[in-house]
Amino acid sequence: MQVMKWSTIALAVAAGSTQMAFASSQSESNGFIEDSSFDIFNRVLYMNRDFRNGASNTAGSGNGYREETGWGLRTLFESGFTQGTIGVGFDAHTLSSLALDSGRGRFGTGQFDQSSDGSAEKTQTEVGGAIKFRVSNTGLKYGSQFVGSPVFSTDDSRILPEVATGTYLVSNEIEGLELSGGRFTAMSSQTSTDRDTFELKAANIYGANYAFTDNLSAGLHYSDVEDYWKKTYLNVNWNLPIAEGQNLNFDVNGYHTKGDGQELGATDDGKGGLSTDNDLWSIAAAYGIGAHTFTVAYQRSTGDASLYNYGVDGGGTIWVANSVQYSDFVSRDEQSYQARYDLNMAEYGVPGLSFMARYIYGDNIDTGVAGEEGKEHEFDFETKYVIQSGAAKDLSFRIRSAIYRANDAQNDFYSADVNDFRFIMDYPLDVM
Incomplete structure (x- = not known):
């Protein structure tokens, strides 16, 4: 499901697309302390999920x-880099959560770990750090x-992010080209302080993004998650200025997933076996005019x-x-359609206030049961306001509401209806 990005804690290496002949980021380093920063981020999240038509809350009491x-x-805390040919630095973070309101009968929104009595853990804390070189x-x-x-x-769609x-490694040595590669051996969930909640063996990833022009870019990424799957991802994004205050944007995204090793993440293939093999792609077109943006999208999963x-x-x-607030619309053979509208109230003298509404409809779903085609749809509504100045500058308030409905075949296959x-x-x- 679509996630909320948290820009202040993104620990990706900051390196601009600069030509090799220009001064490098490392040559402009002011020092370990001089370029350091310390940020505090607070998030309060109230969330409810109301499963309709008598559906059971499997995460809680069944109500x-x-x-x-x-x-x-x-x-x-993000340090700067030491000066010299090879810069050295260090980053550290703490993540703490407090359950302000929960209960055994209402547990299960994905914010907290579960205690032995079935209720939410009241407090949790996690500490981590990383060494970095440039x-x-x-x-x-x-x-x-x-x-x-x-x-x-x-993911960062709850009160704390995954870690x-x-x-x-991220490299920006050639103008417009970003190369990346990594190997990860553990992943903690948003609800747990365990170092490796998912028992990840190893994930090797590689990627390249290239900006052909200011308005045209493409990306190609690959991953090998040991004993799960191999994934290839492709993206093309084209922005077309039309006139003053108007533009058209096209965004194409696609995944090809192939099983690997034990195929630990395999799901029912509808033929009595298990598989992880999947092709998922989408194309979106957005037209922006002044304060308004109109988007249509098509997505297919096979x-x-x-x-x-x-x-x-x-x-x-x-x-x-x-992939939106509740559903991803990624079931077998599913084709889905989206219509979306965004409004930025800055154009009307209220900077920081924005609205969004969208509707997604999916059908042609192979539920694995002959003659039972799955269908689903979702309405999403969102309002957000960000304070622009003063002591509370950047404090934001956001309301997100989703109404998900599906036919009986899809309810059994994917999820019950829910608000x-x-x-x-x-x-x-920003402390320093």
Whole structure:
């Protein structure tokens, strides 16, 4: 499902696309302390899921209703790099959560770990760090980190993010070209302080992004998650300015997933066996005019597996158009359509206020039962306001609401009908 990116704690190496003949990022280093920063990020999340038509709440007491409020506190220290040909630095973070309102009968929104009595853990804390090196415009980091690759992406859709452990290299030595590669051996979930919640053996990832022009770019990424699957991802993004205040954007995303080793993430192939083989792609077209953006998208999922699989490689590893608040629209043979409208109120004198509404419809789903085609649809509504100045600058309030419905075949195959509501308050503080 679509994730919320947390820019203040992204630990990807910051290296701009600069020509080799120009001064490198490392040559401009001011020092370990001089370029260091310390940030505090607060998030309060209220969330409820109301399963309709008598559906059971399998994560709690069986009453079909989940409701919890949590507070997450994140601190991030990022040092600068030492001066010289090879720069050395260190990053450290703490992640803490507090259950403000929960209960055994309402547990299960994905914010907290579960205690022995079935209720939410009241408090949790996690500490991590990473050492980093930089030569010219190439950075290498080893340790705990937050990753934003389309084939290995840590999720941040609850009060705390997932954390990956491993090595990640990002290079920007050639103008417009970014190369990346990494090996990760552990992944903690958003609800657990365990170092390796998913028992990840190893995930090797490689990627290349290239900007042909200011308006045309493409990316190719590959991952090999040991004993799970191999994934190849392709993206093409084209922005077409039309006139003053108007533009057209096309975005194409696609995954090819093939089983590997034991195929531990395999799902029903509809033929009495298991498979992870899947092809998932989407194309979106967005027209922007002033404060308004109109988007339409088409997405298709095919292959033997019952759906596109992800999770052990990060809960955010699904960069396609119709992965939205509740459903991903990735069931076997599913084709889905989206219509979306965005409004930025800055054009009307209210900077920081925005609205979004979208509708997604999916059908042609092979549920594995002859004659039972699955169908699903989802309405999403979102309002967000970010304070622009003063002591509370950057404090944001966000309301997200989803209404998910499906026919009986898809209810049994994917999920029961549900109303999903979230109120999110984010407050980033730049301490130094």
